[in-house]
Amino acid sequence: MVTRMSRRLGLPRLGLGITLGLAVLTSACATRPDPNDAEAVAEYRQTNDPIEPLNRASYFVNDGIDTLILRPAAEAYRIFLPPEVRTGIRNVLANLRTPVILVNDALQGETQRFGTTLGRFVINTTIGVGGIMDRAKDFGLLGHTEDFGQTLAVWGAPEGPYLFIPVLGPSNPRDLVGVGVDTAINPLTWITGNDTVDAVMITRTGLTVLDTREGLIEPLDTLRQGSLDPYAALRSAYRQRRAAEIRNGPGTAAPGTPGFGLGAGSGAEALGR
Numbered sequence: 028m029v030t031r032m033s034r035r036l037g038l039p040r041l042g043l044g045i046t047l048g049l050a051v052l053t054s055a056c057a058t059r060p061d062p063n064d065a066e067a068v069a070e071y072r073q074t075n076d077p078i079e080p081l082n083r084a085s086y087f088v089n090d091g092i093d094t095l096i097l098r099p100a101a102e103a104y105r106i107f108l109p110p111e112v113r114t115g116i117r118n119v120l121a122n123l124r125t126p127v128i129l130v131n132d133a134l135q136g137e138t139q140r141f142g143t144t145l146g147r148f149v150i151n152t153t154i155g156v157g158g159i160m161d162r163a164k165d166f167g168l169l170g171h172t173e174d175f176g177q178t179l180a181v182w183g184a185p186e187g188p189y190l191f192i193p194v195l196g197p198s199n200p201r202d203l204v205g206v207g208v209d210t211a212i213n214p215l216t217w218i219t220g221n222d223t224v225d226a227v228m229i230t231r232t233g234l235t236v237l238d239t240r241e242g243l244i245e246p247l248d249t250l251r252q253g254s255l256d257p258y259a260a261l262r263s264a265y266r267q268r269r270a271a272e273i274r275n276g277p278g279t280a281a282p283g284t285p286g287f288g289l290g291a292g293s294g295a296e297a298l299g300r
Contacts, residue, residue: 075189075199076262082191086258089193093240097194101240115159117238121170122151122158123231127209131173135181140275143168172272175212176205180273189262197265 076082105113125148132141147163147170155162163170179201180186187200210216215231218224247261254260 074259074262075186075266077188078190082189083258085191085193086261089191089196092193097236097240098244101237101244104237104241105244113238113241116234117242118151118155118161119158120231120235120238121161122148122155123215124213125151127175127213128171128173130212131175131178131209134175134178135173137173137275140171140173143171144173171275174202174205175208176202176269177273179205186269189266191258191262197261202269 108116125144129141129144129148132144146166147168150163150166150168151158151161154160161170184201186202190198190200190203192198215228218228250260250264251257
């Protein structure tokens with residue numbers, strides 16, 4: 028028991044340390060072009076991808092993993108589980124992530140959204156039978172997503188260079204740090220117990236991966252088929268969506284809605300368990 032508790036309590040610190048280290052490392056690689064080269068400066072600012080060769084290599088690795096493992100698993104998940112069951116699973120996963128959204132609402136000073144998030148959690152956990160049903164919508168409480176990457180952006184922290192991480196997808200140093208902090212503030216991270224508890228947490232992580240990838244089957248297929256450069260198209264889609272989420276503007280996802288990469292409502296902190 029002591030060993031298990033030590034191991035579990037060390038996860039948030041380890042995850043945060045890794046993400047901070049990656050942020051520092053990649054930021055160091057983000058060298059700006061010659062300020063006298065106007066064209067190069069404009070391209071740098073538009074794409075924010077100074078380590079593009081490394082990111083493209085990571086994208087290539089991810090594409091292989093996705094083709095061989097992730098997409099087939101997501102297709103099987105869709106085939107063997109009816110839509111009603113998948114919706115219930117997605118609702119539960121979103122409800123489990125509510126404490127993270129609640130904390131970030133508070134850190135951003137979003138009092139109205141904080142109240143909405145709290146109301147949704149209470150209603151969906153009780154009347155919605157543990158979050159299986161989204162009954163909060165019946166009371167006019169529509170969901171939204173927040174994460175610490177967005178909170179850092181609201182506080183004025185720069186996003187840093189664009190990154191692509193195999194399996195996790197598009198990101199940046201700010202969102203990597205955000206995932207580490209979200210993992211630490213998620214109460215589920217600190218749950219300790221027997222092997223049954225561990226199995227439940229592993230199941231949650233697996234379902235998060237399957238649910239996210241299943242929801243992206245058509246969007247990613249469309250992106251790949253309709254673009255001459257899927258890498259650049261995905262980079263643009265990710266950055267636009269994150270910008271919309273940060274300003275709480277049009278295109279902001281509801282909790283549990285699959286998104287591209289870290290943040291974006293994907294509940295990525297579950298992957299750090």
